[in-house]
Amino acid sequence: MWKFIHKFASPKYFYNISGKILPPLGWVTLALFIVGLVGALFLSPPDYQQGESVRILYIHVPAAMLSMSCYVAMAITAAIGLIWRIKLADIVAWAIAPIGMTMTIIALITGSVWGKPMWGTYWVWDARLTSELILLFLYLGFIALQTAIEDTRSAARASAILALVGLVNIPIIKYSVNWWNTLHQPATISKMGKPSIDASMLWPLLIMIAAYMCYFAWITLKRSRCELIYRERNSSWVKKMVKEAS
Amino acid sequence: MKEFFAMGGYGFYVWLSYAVALGGLLALYLMTRGCESRVKRQLEKRLRLEQRRKSRDTTS
Numbered sequence: 180m181w182k183f184i185h186k187f188a189s190p191k192y193f194y195n196i197s198g199k200i201l202p203p204l205g206w207v208t209l210a211l212f213i214v215g216l217v218g219a220l221f222l223s224p225p226d227y228q229q230g231e232s233v234r235i236l237y238i239h240v241p242a243a244m245l246s247m248s249c250y251v252a253m254a255i256t257a258a259i260g261l262i263w264r265i266k267l268a269d270i271v272a273w274a275i276a277p278i279g280m281t282m283t284i285i286a287l288i289t290g291s292v293w294g295k296p297m298w299g300t301y302w303v304w305d306a307r308l309t310s311e312l313i314l315l316f317l318y319l320g321f322i323a324l325q326t327a328i329e330d331t332r333s334a335a336r337a338s339a340i341l342a343l344v345g346l347v348n349i350p351i352i353k354y355s356v357n358w359w360n361t362l363h364q365p366a367t368i369s370k371m372g373k374p375s376i377d378a379s380m381l382w383p384l385l386i387m388i389a390a391y392m393c394y395f396a397w398i399t400l401k402r403s404r405c406e407l408i409y410r411e412r413n414s415s416w417v418k419k420m421v422k423e424a425s
Numbered sequence: 426m427k428e429f430f431a432m433g434g435y436g437f438y439v440w441l442s443y444a445v446a447l448g449g450l451l452a453l454y455l456m457t458r459g460c461e462s463r464v465k466r467q468l469e470k471r472l473r474l475e476q477r478r479k480s481r482d483t484t485s
Binding site: 230232293296401412418421425 | 432433435438439441442443446447449450453454456460461464
């Protein structure tokens with residue numbers, strides 16, 4: 180088990196394995212997006228209360244979910260880098276940060292564009308929206324810290340501590356709709372196995388969630404590989420690879 | 426067709442959010458491509474410099 184983890188954490192092994200995973204993962208992502216978008220825009224019915232504006236939720240809900248799970252993934256990998264000093268973990272945390280930030284921005288903007296016709300306002304300072312905005316600032320802080328500190332080791336260490344402290348915000352976002360009486364409605368897919376939405380709306384939503392997740396994995400791997408070969412530029416395997424490629 | 430784009434009067438909101446979401450995802454992809462080509466350029470430049478230095482050392 181431990182041997183396996185160490186093997187996977189070796190930069191060269193990670194580079195080779197991720198190179199094999201990337202092409203099929205990319206095609207799966209594209210297929211899921213096409214099916215999901217057709218389902219969301221054409222096949223799913225308009226909502227009896229929200230009308231056609233319900234179609235915004237097919238791109239809003241996955242982004243909001245990913246904004247939180249990206250943060251957890253970023254904090255975990257940053258913590259692994261902090262505790263066990265695995266360079267690859269630092270790189271993955273670095274790669275995830277802008278992805279999570281983009282997901283947060285998408286969730287905030289699509290949410291407020293949906294809120295205008297449905298709630299009558301683009302923005303309210305309710306618990307869900309405010310804590311999601313704080314999440315955006317946490318991502319910004321993480322990225323700013325990494326770019327501000329020249330030395331990659333101490334940059335990773337400082338930003339890992341920030342990511343771990345900011346982890347408190349995640350349960351606040353998740354349970355804000357239950358803890359406080361907010362304008363934001365509770366979870367769309369609340370009960371596992373018995374969701375509160377109709378099957379004709381559920382399947383496009385689930386496919387869009389899967390598409391966002393695959394896209395997240397795909398971009399994370401691509402970005403990690405890119406940063407990895409740059410940081411390993413003095414190692415013999417990268418030099419050999421560059422020589423063979425040119 | 427026109428009816429589809431109108432989205433029951435919510436056209437502006439629906440298409441604006443789809444544009445924002447897909448634009449955001451596309452921006453991530455372009456950023457990654459930018460990183461890849463930048464690193465590739467830098468590594469090739471380092472290789473060229475190294476080879477030039479090596480050939481100079483052997484000739485002099």
